[in-house]
Amino acid sequence: MADNVETSIVIAGFGRCGTWWLHNSINPEKNPTFNFHSFFSFGDVDFRRSKYIYKTHDLPPPMMRPNVRVIYMFGNPMNVIESGMENFTFRKPLVDTDNGYSAWEAFYKHHNADILEHKNIYKKDTLRLENDFDQWYRPQPFPFIALKYETLASIDLGPLYDFLGFRFDLLPFVERESCWTSSPHADDMRSAYGNLADKIERAAPLKVFDAIKVELPV
Secondary structure (H helix, E strand, O other): OOOOOOOEEEEEEOOOOOHHHHHHHHOOOOOOOOEEEEOOOHHHOOOOOOOEEEEOOOOOOOOOOOOEEEEEEEOOHHHHHHHHHHHHHHHOOOOEEEOOEEHHHHHHHHOOOOHHHHHHOOOOOOOOHHHHHHHHOOOOOOOEEEEEHHHOOOOOOHHHHHHHOOOOOOOOOOOOOOOHHHOOOHHHHHHHHHHHHHHHHHOOOEEEEOOOOOOOOO
16 A cells, blocks of 8 residues: 555546546545645646645656656547547536636646647547657656556556555446447548557557656756
């Protein structure tokens, strides 16, 4: 368990890819051991505090404090879109949910994207998911671990426990109810997101990235 852990954790990545599931597994509501903070931009947080768990969809920062463990989560982009459309449009009213933003406004702001492009979401990568993946899924100036949503229920998560420095009980994994292949917009999504989907299909289910050395200016 994390009771004696003095580090903090950042859970980053695509929306609708298990970030809340992992947060709630590490930091159960009935017995939390971490404080929680969600943010839009890495520049808004200094990470000096220990025992915090942060959640964001921002692009990777230029550096990270050594006491912070970073997790990046990603998954099939067509399912991300289909799940978002189902959950934010049909199941949940567009009410203020995050710092005064509606559900979709917060989703776009978290992804550094423009909600005015939302009408084209099936035909265009309006959430800039491919740029997000390309920026994240490579060595950074800090170590981090990357997890693919679609394989979370079937892989050994021992490396994740080792990376964090403690073990925890995972909540039951619930597969997405939505599936992009049955969507009437499947052809449009394949055209818009197919290249990214192929990259993610080739990506490892779990990968630990070592930090790269960054030369500081003299």
